[in-house]
Structures are given as structure tokens and as C-alpha cells.
Amino acid sequence: MLVDAFLELLNLWVLIAALVGIVSGIIIGAIPGLGPTMAIALLIPVTFSMQPIPAIILLLGVYQGAIFGGSISAVLLNVPGTPSSAATAIDGFAMARRGEGGRALRFALYASVVGNIFSCLVLMALAEPLARFALDFGPAEMAMLMLFALLVIVLFGGGSKLDALIMVLVGACAGIVGLDPISGTPRFTFGSFAFENGFQLIPVLIGLFAMSEVLLQAFDRETLVGDVEVPPLKSSVVRFVELWRMRMTLFLSSLIGTFVGILPGIGSTVPAFMSYSLARSRSADPDAFGRGAPEGVAAPEAANNAVTGGALVPTLALGIPGDAVTAVILGAFMLHGLAPGPFLFRDHGLEVYAIFEALLLSSIPTVILGLLFFRVAIHVTRIQPRHLLPAITILAIFGAFSVNNSLFDVWVMLGAGVLGFLSRRANFPLPPLLIGLILGAPFEQSLRQALLTSGGGYGIFVGSPITIGLVALTVLSLAISLFFSLRKPRI
Amino acid sequence: MSTNGHGSGVARPGFRTLTAGLLLAAAAWGLYSLDSQIQVFGFGASGPDARSFPRLALWLLAAVVALRLVLSLRAEDFPLGNPVRLGRVLTVTASSAAALWAMPQVGFFFGAAGAGIVVALMLGERRPLLLVLPLIVAVVVTFGGRHGLSIPLP
Numbered sequence: 001m002l003v004d005a006f007l008e009l010l011n012l013w014v015l016i017a018a019l020v021g022i023v024s025g026i027i028i029g030a031i032p033g034l035g036p037t038m039a040i041a042l043l044i045p046v047t048f049s050m051q052p053i054p055a056i057i058l059l060l061g062v063y064q065g066a067i068f069g070g071s072i073s074a075v076l077l078n079v080p081g082t083p084s085s086a087a088t089a090i091d092g093f094a095m096a097r098r099g100e101g102g103r104a105l106r107f108a109l110y111a112s113v114v115g116n117i118f119s120c121l122v123l124m125a126l127a128e129p130l131a132r133f134a135l136d137f138g139p140a141e142m143a144m145l146m147l148f149a150l151l152v153i154v155l156f157g158g159g160s161k162l163d164a165l166i167m168v169l170v171g172a173c174a175g176i177v178g179l180d181p182i183s184g185t186p187r188f189t190f191g192s193f194a195f196e197n198g199f200q201l202i203p204v205l206i207g208l209f210a211m212s213e214v215l216l217q218a219f220d221r222e223t224l225v226g227d228v229e230v231p232p233l234k235s236s237v238v239r240f241v242e243l244w245r246m247r248m249t250l251f252l253s254s255l256i257g258t259f260v261g262i263l264p265g266i267g268s269t270v271p272a273f274m275s276y277s278l279a280r281s282r283s284a285d286p287d288a289f290g291r292g293a294p295e296g297v298a299a300p301e302a303a304n305n306a307v308t309g310g311a312l313v314p315t316l317a318l319g320i321p322g323d324a325v326t327a328v329i330l331g332a333f334m335l336h337g338l339a340p341g342p343f344l345f346r347d348h349g350l351e352v353y354a355i356f357e358a359l360l361l362s363s364i365p366t367v368i369l370g371l372l373f374f375r376v377a378i379h380v381t382r383i384q385p386r387h388l389l390p391a392i393t394i395l396a397i398f399g400a401f402s403v404n405n406s407l408f409d410v411w412v413m414l415g416a417g418v419l420g421f422l423s424r425r426a427n428f429p430l431p432p433l434l435i436g437l438i439l440g441a442p443f444e445q446s447l448r449q450a451l452l453t454s455g456g457g458y459g460i461f462v463g464s465p466i467t468i469g470l471v472a473l474t475v476l477s478l479a480i481s482l483f484f485s486l487r488k489p490r491i
Numbered sequence: 492m493s494t495n496g497h498g499s500g501v502a503r504p505g506f507r508t509l510t511a512g513l514l515l516a517a518a519a520w521g522l523y524s525l526d527s528q529i530q531v532f533g534f535g536a537s538g539p540d541a542r543s544f545p546r547l548a549l550w551l552l553a554a555v556v557a558l559r560l561v562l563s564l565r566a567e568d569f570p571l572g573n574p575v576r577l578g579r580v581l582t583v584t585a586s587s588a589a590a591l592w593a594m595p596q597v598g599f600f601f602g603a604a605g606a607g608i609v610v611a612l613m614l615g616e617r618r619p620l621l622l623v624l625p626l627i628v629a630v631v632v633t634f635g636g637r638h639g640l641s642i643p644l645p
Contacts, residue, residue, distance in 0.1 A: 162562070166514065166552070169551055173552055176545045215580050219577070386615050389610055391625065394603045397603050401599070410594075414584070422506060422509065428507075447539070456538040
């Protein structure tokens with residue numbers, strides 16, 4: 001399988017897709033405000049006419065490039081391109097101010113690659129066995145698994161649990177629109193055929209992440225970077241021995257990123273700061289952190305790059321996305337006929353392993369292109385919103401239309417944009433909404449199928465070792481969350 | 492970024508109250524129209540029907556949003572700010588809606604370019620030469636979409 005998958009990669013289009021994806025990602029990621037989620041959502045329509053393997057590789061290349069791109073503005077301008085780069089900015093910018101910006105970026109790049117390789121290996125080791133295990137899941141097991149995933153997002157996603165619960169429910173309620181999954185009855189369709197397909201994922205994603213950014217900028221009208229002076233970039237090198245000295249930091253950060261990534265809804269900001277704190281506490285010179293310690297750059301970068309490999313484990317094996325980026329990637333897989341879930345590896349194993357191997361091997365072009373393009377990307381950070389966002393508006397309209405060649409989807413995108421704007425201004429988190437939308441309908445379907453099977457008896461949800469295990473995990477999660485809430489000092 | 496309620500008074504409504512209020516209204520409307528929007532045909536099967544999950548989800552949403560509104564009464568909120576700022580958001584939304592509404596008649600190019608130009612103006616672009624940028628992007632996207640990706644744009 002691995003050899004056959006590798007042979008699938010020996011194709012010029014795959015190489016071109018990877019290179020174009022990484023370069024586009026570095027440039028887009030360097031622009032503050034344009035994260036990898038928006039970049040991938042806007043680029044999905046471009047891949048419609050492509051074969052599944054190069055299409056997904058292009059989008060994953062955009063992701064890898066955008067994560068590194070985000071660290072460029074974080075290190076050189078102290079303006080994180082993505083929230084997860086905020087931890088990188090602490091020591092990265094301090095290094096840049098003393099003329100070591102190039103070195104900081106190199107540490108960031110190499111640590112990113114280590115995190116990516118580690119999480120890819122974990123992904124390759126865990127995803128298929130997990131999918132094979134999930135093949136035994138019936139509707140009751142799937143319902144309990146999805147309930148557990150939704151609960152984890154609410155309890156451990158960070159921020160207010162009440163706000164996360166509201167957004168999960170908003171997503172689940174949006175998922176009701178369309179045909180009933182069991183009886184086929186129209187629900188909230190207002191007698192319109194267009195509503196019968198429900199709200200499609202890609203237009204909602206484009207609205208939530210791209211159109212809402214346009215509306216936010218129209219509200220704030222802020223200059224993204226302003227006139228911050230870019231510190232001079234001196235020629236620099238990072239020797240292998242310097243990376244070797246921080247091998248435990250890189251390993252532990254990658255481990256944190258990967259395994260926190262497996263938990264749904266937490267995202268990459270939390271593991272980036274966790275790894276930073278751990279690296280500081282383990283350091284022989286903790287006082288150097290915050291004043292330009294290379295390990296302070298490497299730790300969060302290794303962690304936030306490792307998150308996606310981890311988040312892809314439940315996304316591909318169970319169809320449960322870990323964060324907003326993997327939700328977009330899940331949408332891309334579905335559009336290309338590779339429906340994530342237990343059957344993915346059985347039905348499309350070759351394609352999936354080819355994508356895994358490409359993700360692993362793309363570390364090489366990421367290093368080369370990262371070193372080549374970071375000086376170019378500095379200039380991109382200067383692009384003003386008023387030049388960029390009109391183009392994003394046009395691409396958002398185009399992207400939403402092209403999913404089904406339907407203007408209805410563009411209206412959905414615009415509606416999601418307004419909802420995204422209001423939610424972001426009100427500080428309501430968007431990832432729980434997205435995951436509620438993705439999991440709401442399958443959760444209802446599994447729940448009702450299970451109850452139909454049992455004749456309406458709720459005992460089916462504790463009727464097998466798997467469901468009992470999932471109920472125990474759910475109760476344990478609630479108990480842990482309650483314990484930490486009670487321990488938190490109240491002011 | 493946030494406002495509170497001047498001592499012990501009730502907080503001034505902001506984005507949080509507005510968003511929660513809109514969500515509560517939507518949930519209440521969903522519950523009110525549930526029976527008319529979802530027809531149930533009973534075939535004697537036991538267990539939940541097509542209305543059960545929506546009813547549960549909408550009740551839960553209404554309850555937690557109402558709780559958020561109550562908790563927000565004395566908590567800090569994010570101010571709505573100067574009406575001009577909200578006006579810009581409404582203009583962008585309205586112009587995009589108008590572009591979509593007109594798109595079947597005027598075509599993708601004019602609709603998208605129009606929306607792009609309004610966004611540029613609302614973001615403060617005043618140089619006529621740079622207002623051409625959305626036109627160029629619209630040309631590239633229209634041409635690329637129709638001929639490169641074979642998408643039947645309006």
C-alpha cells in the first residue's frame with residue numbers, strides 16, 4: 001500500500017500542486033488577518049477540476065505554508081498572522097529586535113518541519129487502526145462518540161463554556177435545515193427546493209472566515225500592520241547541533257501539539273502556549289524566555305504545526321473535525337469524493353496514504369521555499385486591507401457559487417458572513433459553530449437510528465462495551481471540567 | 492473594547508446583547524413555526540420523529556441564549572460604536588446583497604466587480620486608479636472561472 005501510494009505521487013501535477021500550495025500559503029499566511037482557514041476555503045473552488053490527490057495536496061501545502069507565513073509577521077513585526085503564532089512572537093520579535101530575525105525564522109521553520117513530520121507519523125500510525133475499530137460502530141456508538149466530541153469542544157475549547165455551547169447549538173440548528181435524514185420530510189425549507197439540500201459546508205466556511213473578515217475590516221478600518229519598522233535581516237545560519245540541543249523541547253512540543261490536536265475543538269493556540277510554558281519551565285535559563293530565546297520560538301512552532309496531523313486523525317478516521325482548519329480540509333475531502341469516516345481507508349486507502357506521504361515529504365519543499373520566500377513575504381505584510389479585501393469579496397462570491405453553480409449558496413455565504421461578523425465582534429467562538437454544523441445532522445441521524453433499532457429504549461446507549469466506554473469518557477470529561485472550574489480562583 | 496454598566500447599573504447593550512438577542516429571536520421563531528415547517532407522517536414507529544431533534548435543539552438554544560442575556564445584563568459588552576462604522580458594514584452587506592440580486596440580469600462580472608468597488612470605497616480607497624483593482628480581479632475570476640474551470644457563471 002505504502003509503495004503504491006508513493007508511486008501515485010510520481011506525477012508532475014502533484015509536484016506542481018505542492019509547490020504552488022506552499023508558496024501561496026507562505027504569502028497568504030504572512031498577511032495578518034488572512035489565516036490558513038480562509039486561504040484554504042477560498043482556494044477549494046480552484047481545485048474542482050483537479051484530481052483528488054493533487055487537489056488535497058495543494059490545499060495541505062497552502063496550510064503548511066500559511067502556518068510558516070504566519071510566523072513571519074509574528075517574528076519580524078510582532079503581528080501574529082494567525083492566533084497560534086502569538087506565542088512565537090514573544091521571543092521571535094525579541095530576537096528580531098537584536099538583529100536575529102533571520103535566525104528566529106529559521107528556528108521557526110525547522111521546528112515547524114519537526115512538528116509536521118512527527119504528527120504525520122502519528123497520523124499514519126493511528127488513523128487507519130482507529131478507522132478500522134470504528135467500522136464496528138453502530139448508530140448508538142456513533143451517537144455517543146459525536147456527543148462526546150461536541151461536549152469536549154464546549155468544555156475544553158477555551159473561553160466561555162456557555163458561549164461555546166451557544167455556538168454548537170447554532171451550528172446544530174443550522175444543520176436541521178433541509179430534508180430529514182430518516183423520513184426525508186422537508187424541514188424549514190419554506191417550500192423552496194434550494195433549501196432542501198441544507199446549508200452546504202463550503203459556502204458557510206467562506207462566509208464565516210472570509211466575508212466576515214471583510215465586514216470586520218469595514219467596521220474597524222484598521223491598518224493591519226501600519227508603519228512598524230522591519231528590523232534588519234542579517235545573514236544567519238542555524239546549525240544542526242543547535243537543533244539537536246533542543247531535541248527534547250521539539251519532541252515534547254510536537255507530542256503536545258499532536259495529542260491536543262486529536263481532541264476536537266481546542267485548536268493550535270492552546271498547545272502553542274502550553275509548549276512555550278513547558279519549554280520555559282524545563283530550561284536551564286528560564287529568564288532568557290521573553291528576551292529572545294531560540295527555544296521560545298521553536299517550541300510553539302513545533303506544537304502548532306503538529307496540531308493538524310493530530311487533528312486529522314479523528315477527522316479522517318471518524319469524520320469528526322478537530323478544529324476550523326480540519327473542518328475546511330474535511331469539506332475539501334468530501335468535495336473530491338473522499339468522504340471522511342470509517343470507510344475512507346477501506347474505499348480510498350491508496351489516495352489517503354498518498355496524501356499522508358505527500359504531507360510528510362512536503363517538509364522538504366517547505367524548508368527550501370520557506371528560506372527562499374521569507375524575504376519576499378515581508379513585503380506582502382504591507383498590503384493594505386482596502387487593496388486586498390475587495391478581491392477577497394469577489395473570490396468569496398465566486399467560491400460560494402462554484403460549489404453547486406447556485407446563487408442560493410452565495411446568499412448562504414453572505415448570511416454566514418453577517419453571522420460571523422456579529423459573532424466575532426461579540427467574542428462568540430466560530431469553531432464550535434462549524435463543528436456543530438458538521439456533526440449536528442449525523443448526530444441526529446445516529447441517535448434516531450439507534451432509538452428506532454431499540455424500539456425507543458434508551459438502554460441501547462449503555463448496551464455495549466464501546467458505548468459504556470464513551471459514556472464513561474463523557475462523564476469523566478464533565479468531572480474534569482467541573483474540577484478545574486471549582487479550583488479556578490474567583491476574583 | 493468593552494463597556495460596562497457604570498457602577499451597579501445595567502450594562503449598555505453592545506454586540507454581545509445584539510447577537511444573543513437575534514439568536515433568541517431566531518430560536519423563538521423556529522419553535523413557533525416548528526409544526527408548520529416540519530410535517531410529520533406517522534407510520535407507527537416508536538421513538539423520535541422529524542420534529543423531536545429540532546424541538547430539543549431549539550429549546551436548548553433558546554434557554555442558553557436567554558441565560559447569556561441575563562448574565563450579560565451586568566457584565567461588560569462590546570460597544571456598537573459610532574453609527575458610521577455600523578453604516579459601513581450595512582453598506583457592504585446591502586451592496587453585496589444587491590449584487591447577488593442583480594446577478595442573474597447583469598451577470599457575474601458586473602455584480603462581483605460592483606460589490607468589490609463598494610468594499611474598496613467603504614475601506615477608505617479614494618484613488619480612482621486603485622478602484623480599477625476590483626475590476627481587474629473580477630475580469631480574471633470571470634475569465635478563469637468560465638474558461639479555466641468551466642463554471643457556468645451567471
